[in-house]
Amino acid sequence: MAHLEIEQFYCREDNFGVLIHDPETGLTAAIDAPEELAIRSALARRGWKLDFIFTTHHHFDHVAANEALKHLFGARITGPSSEKIPALDHGVKDGDRFSFGSFEVQVIATPGHTAGEVCYYLPQARVVFTGDTLFALGCGRLFEGTPADMFASLQKLALLPVDTQVYCGHEYTLSNLRFALDVDGNNPALKERGREIERLRAEGLPTLPTTIGLEMATNPFLRVHDAAIARRLNMENADPLQIFTELRKRKDHF
Numbered sequence: 001m002a003h004l005e006i007e008q009f010y011c012r013e014d015n016f017g018v019l020i021h022d023p024e025t026g027l028t029a030a031i032d033a034p035e036e037l038a039i040r041s042a043l044a045r046r047g048w049k050l051d052f053i054f055t056t057h058h059h060f061d062h063v064a065a066n067e068a069l070k071h072l073f074g075a076r077i078t079g080p081s082s083e084k085i086p087a088l089d090h091g092v093k094d095g096d097r098f099s100f101g102s103f104e105v106q107v108i109a110t111p112g113h114t115a116g117e118v119c120y121y122l123p124q125a126r127v128v129f130t131g132d133t134l135f136a137l138g139c140g141r142l143f144e145g146t147p148a149d150m151f152a153s154l155q156k157l158a159l160l161p162v163d164t165q166v167y168c169g170h171e172y173t174l175s176n177l178r179f180a181l182d183v184d185g186n187n188p189a190l191k192e193r194g195r196e197i198e199r200l201r202a203e204g205l206p207t208l209p210t211t212i213g214l215e216m217a218t219n220p221f222l223r224v225h226d227a228a229i230a231r232r233l234n235m236e237n238a239d240p241l242q243i244f245t246e247l248r249k250r251k252d253h254f
Contacts, residue, residue: 004103004125006167008206009042011035014171015061016208017042018129019050020122022101027051029100030075031120031129032169033065040072052100055079055088056131057117062169080109082116092118110157112150113140119157127165128212130157135168136210137193138176139221141252147245151224154244158222162213173197173207176219179254183220183232183247190218220247 005021011034018031019042029052030039043050050073055063057080066086069075078098081091092098094109106121110133117140121128132140133150134157142150157166177194184190193214200207216222223229224243230236233246 004122004127005046006127007042007046008167008208009038010171010206011038012061016167016169016171016206018167019043019046019048020100021046021048022103025101027101029054030069031167032056032062032131033069034061034169036065036068039065039069049073050075053077053079054105054120054129055085056119056129056133056169057114058083058085059114059132062131080116080118083114094118108156110134110150110153112142112145112153115144117153121160121164126161126163127167127209128157128160130166130168132169133157134166134215134219135170135176136166136173136207136215137180137197137219138172138251139219139248142248147248148241150248151241151244154221158212158216160212162211162216164212165209166211166215167209171206171208174201179251180218180220182254183250184218184223184226184229185232186228187218187223193218 007019009017011017015034017038021028028048033053053075063086070087076089077087078090079085079088092107096107098105103122103124108119110117110119113132119130177197197207224240
């Protein structure tokens, strides 16, 4: 089976940059383009040339370097066709599939944070790039979508194999942990994960990637069916969407 090489690095204040590389074909893609110099440095460090940019959504901190990197490398830019993505070459929508070297890329529409955000899932590599939809222990703010939009988007991602690695756009995990403990503090898996997160951040290390299985066990936004969270919110008779809506509202003001 082909092996996907992944290089993750910090950009801007709290963004992650990610490069993926197919050693069989020599092709390299960036997941979003937060910062030109950070991406160029990562490419030089690995000895790779940038061929593609896979854009998740239109926010500036994810597309800031699109035009510069396209000019430098001739990189072809893929992104959601329903959003205004700088220098877009290839618009995609939910259910689209395309090739990246030896790998198939599946497009999953995940509206909520923005109206047209997409995630990129590579089933052969068991990895998904979730932009600002799913974070470690959290989810994106609802700038353009509704709670129902984001709830449905997260449920799509929850259907991926539990061992799928998850790379997302920001290092928000420590802040998300504090909120998760507030609403799900009796969860043993969350407590254990919290100790590991605190150790990683104390050492200046990233908390990503995570996995779908780990998020299902510890991320309150994926645990809206759990009775303990409903009790903590005093919403024992509420449905999962109502629970999700309340969690997102509380996180916004936490």
